[in-house]
Amino acid sequence: MASAAEQLASNLNFSTFAKAEDLKKRLWFTLGALLVYRLGTYIPLPGLNPAAFAQAFQGQAGGILGLFNMFSGGAVERMAIFALGIMPYISASIIVQLMTSVVPALEQLKKEGEQGRKVINQYTRYGTVLLGAMQAYGIAVGLESGSGLVNDPGWFFRISTVISLLGGTMFLMWLGEQITSRGIGNGISLIIFAGIVAALPGALAGTLELGRTGALSTPLILAIIVMVVAVIALIVFVERAQRRLLIQYPKRQVGNRMFQGDTSHLPLKLNTSGVIPAIFASSLLLLPATLAGFANAATLPGWATTIVGALAHGQPLYMIFYGGMIAFFAFFYTAIVFNPKDTADNLKKHGGFIPGIRPGERTAEYIDYVLTRITVIGAIYLIFVCILPEILISQTGVPFYLGGTSLLIVVSVTLDTVAQIQGHLIAQQYEGLIKKSKLRGGKRGR
Numbered sequence: 001m002a003s004a005a006e007q008l009a010s011n012l013n014f015s016t017f018a019k020a021e022d023l024k025k026r027l028w029f030t031l032g033a034l035l036v037y038r039l040g041t042y043i044p045l046p047g048l049n050p051a052a053f054a055q056a057f058q059g060q061a062g063g064i065l066g067l068f069n070m071f072s073g074g075a076v077e078r079m080a081i082f083a084l085g086i087m088p089y090i091s092a093s094i095i096v097q098l099m100t101s102v103v104p105a106l107e108q109l110k111k112e113g114e115q116g117r118k119v120i121n122q123y124t125r126y127g128t129v130l131l132g133a134m135q136a137y138g139i140a141v142g143l144e145s146g147s148g149l150v151n152d153p154g155w156f157f158r159i160s161t162v163i164s165l166l167g168g169t170m171f172l173m174w175l176g177e178q179i180t181s182r183g184i185g186n187g188i189s190l191i192i193f194a195g196i197v198a199a200l201p202g203a204l205a206g207t208l209e210l211g212r213t214g215a216l217s218t219p220l221i222l223a224i225i226v227m228v229v230a231v232i233a234l235i236v237f238v239e240r241a242q243r244r245l246l247i248q249y250p251k252r253q254v255g256n257r258m259f260q261g262d263t264s265h266l267p268l269k270l271n272t273s274g275v276i277p278a279i280f281a282s283s284l285l286l287l288p289a290t291l292a293g294f295a296n297a298a299t300l301p302g303w304a305t306t307i308v309g310a311l312a313h314g315q316p317l318y319m320i321f322y323g324g325m326i327a328f329f330a331f332f333y334t335a336i337v338f339n340p341k342d343t344a345d346n347l348k349k350h351g352g353f354i355p356g357i358r359p360g361e362r363t364a365e366y367i368d369y370v371l372t373r374i375t376v377i378g379a380i381y382l383i384f385v386c387i388l389p390e391i392l393i394s395q396t397g398v399p400f401y402l403g404g405t406s407l408l409i410v411v412s413v414t415l416d417t418v419a420q421i422q423g424h425l426i427a428q429q430y431e432g433l434i435k436k437s438k439l440r441g442g443k444r445g446r
Helices: 002-010 012-020 021-040 050-058 064-071 086-102 105-110 114-145 155-182 189-214 220-238 277-292 301-308 316-337 342-348 362-397 402-443
Strands: 242-248 252-254 257-259 263-269
Touching: 002 242, 021 189, 021 402, 064 189, 064 316, 086 105, 086 114, 086 155, 086 316, 105 114, 114 155, 155 189, 155 242, 189 220, 220 362, 220 402, 242 316, 242 362, 263 362, 277 316, 277 402, 316 362, 342 362, 362 402
Parallel strands: none
Antiparallel strands: 242 263, 252 257
């Protein structure tokens, strides 16, 4: 089966794409949805002084606001209606997924299939509204505390800001779901991807400008370029790496004929969790730091100021928490998306087994054993890719868009989207071959 798919993939050409009408509709829908998202990042909040805010933002662009601005596609820099981005939805997803492992009622819903997933998704939406409203209100209060940032401070501005920011987040959540169902790729990941890619030319220009003014030396800029290329190559290599477990199927007799047993492979990705741990870890670190960043420093107690300073971007404590959260979510998300027991039961049901391993519980234990060890390697890889460039950014002042997290998101989302496009093309070509074989069979029958 795998060799047939590879043969079909090798035969793909432009004519196959030209005939894939459904794929082209999905691509146009995805591009249109992302264009709508990009336009929304330029619509400012009502009642805000854009010039004064742009000047105030420049003073904090190198801190946590710069990182948050990266995930929002530049909307924070302009304080647009999409300034909250999709982060409240991601934070709510993290909370709900964690609760499904703790709360028995949610765990039961998870096992109920499609209907249970719909209920859990609805809880995630409720959580998004709650978190988004809290963050939006914090931003509104923080903007009012700034000098000259708001034209007419008061409750009307706060309410309009909460409605605008929360409405922008809910619209992006809906848009991401539409891209997933009617377009190509994962909608939420593509929205973050589009924001990062749109800012990459500016990040490159900013890095070259630092070199022109002498803030960065030419050898350091060349080293950064080499590091970026090396990180991209490492991401591509690891994201495609698999540990294949040999699966054998016994001989079977149908009537008087004896069929030889087949062999196949169970592919286990080295990084099963993909880009999710980096996004989850970043969103959790952004949640408290953003609210504290918009608050008036004079009103914060001493212990809160100390914690916020220690968790500032580029600080050692920030790096430790960031790496620890990436490792945690790498194992947590892998456990959610891949269940060794279900896989072992399916193999046993179809007569498949791993050579030397007893079917059933022993097979599940062996798969879990292998998966745990390759996840350790995957977690180390994620921490290395995300932390090493962040250290360089904190020391040199290179824009966030050239960091490990942004590169990981861009490359991973690109690989996943290309794989989905290729899957649609293979399905299109496979359907064409079936139709041709049926037509030939019909002619022979005549």
